[in-house]
Amino acid sequence: MPYRAPVSDIRFILDNVVGYDRVSGTEKFAEAGSDMVDAILTEAGRMCDDILAPLQRPGDLHPATLENGVVRTSPGFADGYRAIAEGGWIGMSASPENGGMGLPISLTMAVNDMMSGACLSLQLNPLMTQGQIEALEHHASDEIKALYLPKLISGEWCGTMNLTEPQAGSDVGALRSKAEPNGDGTYAISGQKIYISWGDNDFTENVCHLVLARLPDSVPGTKGISLFMVPKFIPGDDGSLGARNNLRVVSLEHKMGLHGSPTAVMEYDGATGWLVGPENGGMAAMFTMMNNARLGVGLQGIGVAEAAGQHAVAYAADRKQGRAPGTGAIIEHADVRRMLATMKADTFAARSIAMACAVAIDMANATGDANWTARAAFLTPIAKAFGTEVGMNVAAAGVQVHGGMGFIEETGAAQYSRDVRVTAIYEGTNGIQAMDLVGRKLMDGGAAARALLEEVCDGAEVAKATHASLAEPVWHAAETLGELTEWLVAQELTERFGAATAYLEAFARVLGAHAHLKAAMSGDDARQRLATFYITRLLPEVTSLVQQVRSGSEDVMAVTVEDLVA
């Protein structure tokens, strides 16, 4: 069965779970009401189904290649990219003054979700550009904005993020690339960067690299890092393309998946760059870029989960095998049904969390209310890590549902599993997300967590009247998690880190239950059955996770390096 963009599921979540009407109720986003949402989801969904999904396999079979220094992209990707650009989907949330649509991030993320399910390799390209647009909007000079934003938003040019160096991965502060002032306001950028997603292509006129580098005499660590715009071709003031810059793709990585996306080693050899933001202020600009990119990566996981889930259900409903009752297809077997129900229930939970995060970002942007900002910040690592864990788990279960066929590449089930694997790693590994959650995001003493859990409890209180058997365990889990949060906040940071992943998972499980409970309250019988399954079967994992969190770091760190190496 070909991929079908989950338009109605997203619409349901916007309307019934995450309260999107609050976003369209603000003055800023007043135009993004119900009709607009329908038009966008329908139109983007159609593009995903008809144009992007057919590129999924060719991207895997015919990886991007580097030929004489030129990147050749997978067959059909140029046309697919053009469709995305011409649909206006890259700059949906960008400022209208530069050609964007000024729409809520919620809608950008909904479209990203659908594009990711259709063809993750290609979708990664506009995701990078979206991050760059946002960084420039917040931090670049007016000249740079005027020159670059219209081209990035239209898709004529695209953007990349250049952070990582061989010795500087999660520890960005260890980077060594240099920026020497040229005396004319520009800088000479030199150094090697790795893991540059879409480092080059053969379908945009220009590729705009945002590069982190160090000015001479900068302090060590993250406080001595600055951000530079380093375009492949140096544009004139009118946007016309000038000289080739001194940068090149050294090689492309041979990866487990995502073959359609060229992952480059980039070499900058005195390339001309322009400062973005203040000197030594690169980390702040990078975090602007990374925060929404983290949510975007969470939605990549969810998009792949959706696609892998659809793919597995179609196979299971069609494949006759064994003495199954009913239709005789393997979907009638309880253990297969359990896998498929888990896949669907988790995809719904993860999508709801990610969309709740997007709504919080929009509300923060529209209202300036610090509570929304705090909520968005708290939900981001959960949306990223849980979304991508669900992506991996659903894709792995999709392979399993296919049986032997799952291991054969022709079915496409394995590709989902290989492609989505990196989403748990890039934009900060899921371990880094968990550390961010229990570290930085609990520095408010647990206020943001408490506010979320109060909402879960309130929802459960309301639901008790009509859905007591579902509401009780949700209320109880939220209460337990609240107590756990108070306990965790009182621990030293080192203690918290050993508990970080389990805490993040527990929080996601509870937020997922909250979403399912709301879905059950909508009166839709199918959604109530799925909610019952989730709350009966998956929510109880919280019990074990709480025990793990309470273990802290002691049992973990007691296992010595020597114990492990032995």
Place this chain on the structure above:
Amino acid sequence: MPYRAPVSDIRFILDNVVGYDRVSGTEKFAEAGSDMVDAILTEAGRMCDDILAPLQRPGDLHPATLENGVVRTSPGFADGYRAIAEGGWIGMSASPENGGMGLPISLTMAVNDMMSGACLSLQLNPLMTQGQIEALEHHASDEIKALYLPKLISGEWCGTMNLTEPQAGSDVGALRSKAEPNGDGTYAISGQKIYISWGDNDFTENVCHLVLARLPDSVPGTKGISLFMVPKFIPGDDGSLGARNNLRVVSLEHKMGLHGSPTAVMEYDGATGWLVGPENGGMAAMFTMMNNARLGVGLQGIGVAEAAGQHAVAYAADRKQGRAPGTGAIIEHADVRRMLATMKADTFAARSIAMACAVAIDMANATGDANWTARAAFLTPIAKAFGTEVGMNVAAAGVQVHGGMGFIEETGAAQYSRDVRVTAIYEGTNGIQAMDLVGRKLMDGGAAARALLEEVCDGAEVAKATHASLAEPVWHAAETLGELTEWLVAQELTERFGAATAYLEAFARVLGAHAHLKAAMSGDDARQRLATFYITRLLPEVTSLVQQVRSGSEDVMAVTVEDLVA
């Protein structure tokens, strides 16, 4: 770091966890005492380290190919195979009268574990032959035994298993291949078989296919299936090779991993075959072959877990990143340490369970005691499913520990993850294993389960004196699982199937805790720290799993096919 066969860990488990001395205490296996075990593990370990492990990457990079009907194997595989054959490792447990060593299955499995960690693709070849040897020993005529067994045991010839057809996967009874009597005692075998591991090669003189097919007028389903020996070259009575048989490799599959192992579509076109076992008795012979193969596949998962774990630890101990205390390597981060400790603790648990199963098989063979037979039967699906789940989880965590490098194929972390994926699928998917456990293996009313859990409780009782804080939770979990088993036995089969996977996982967790507790009792401090980690952090999963089991199938099957397809 190159792979190092876990000789001392296996030796520790044999001596301190699974009571191997009971095996060498029998008359049948009296020669397989301590010195013999040392010699075997050391010798086989050296071959794995020096000869097989270097074949791991070449097998992935240069898959087996089909050229003009001939399978060309990966570079070095022929030499690797010769080393395995010449070491006598294929027929270790085969009967001495045909050239085997007559050693316990426990030792064969230990060597298989090490070979799997070194190079899974190649190890799959002798694993298939071992299954065939066993099937022939139990079911073949004296003529076939005399002709085939010496060649299979020496490795001059190798064996395959031909069960699956496009419409007959888990449901073997649906197969359609035909066997027509030729009138001279042989049969003409016709049909297509898929997923034939090592369907052909360029390093053995002959390839012996055991093929399931239907005699004319046989009843439908599994009761009408017979087993045939169908060699690639028809041997004369003296074992010299005669005419090419009418069978061929149609194609090789393009798989997610295990590229070094040629997975063939085989076509039999009136090929000459010899009946093995009685007419219509093919399933019994196949189960002989499959039962130990299932344990063997469990050990494939464990072998890969070992290798992936070693690989990840080495990387984490070397990779400097961030403000980690101590050495500054990422192994100092609590979340990385947690992943590595989980990997090591789970590998130990899974290996202990698999070796306990092997010991039970040996004790059943040596003593004929039905209790040992029942224990082996009960442990087999657990060893297979848990061993391969651990293989997948550890390999996935290994990728994660490597960060971005994990997604790049050059590091080899991704290959472990891709290769091991199929182990959860072949020889009966893990879902099938779980259904076998709660179905067939509980048909004794729970007697075998009860006997195992009593042993766990007894072990915990003894441990209470010196290791109370570890013993208490193990005792409690075993008690809980005992009650759960009584409850499950009282349920209808359809109810049990929805609970099957969770029950299997819970049982594995408890058996793993039993093994860790024994390890802690050995007085080795490092093992005690790892046991503490396992019992504190991983055993509590039982709580959630028990809740899942008690949910049965109701919430699962309430989610309709239409709900899922929607």
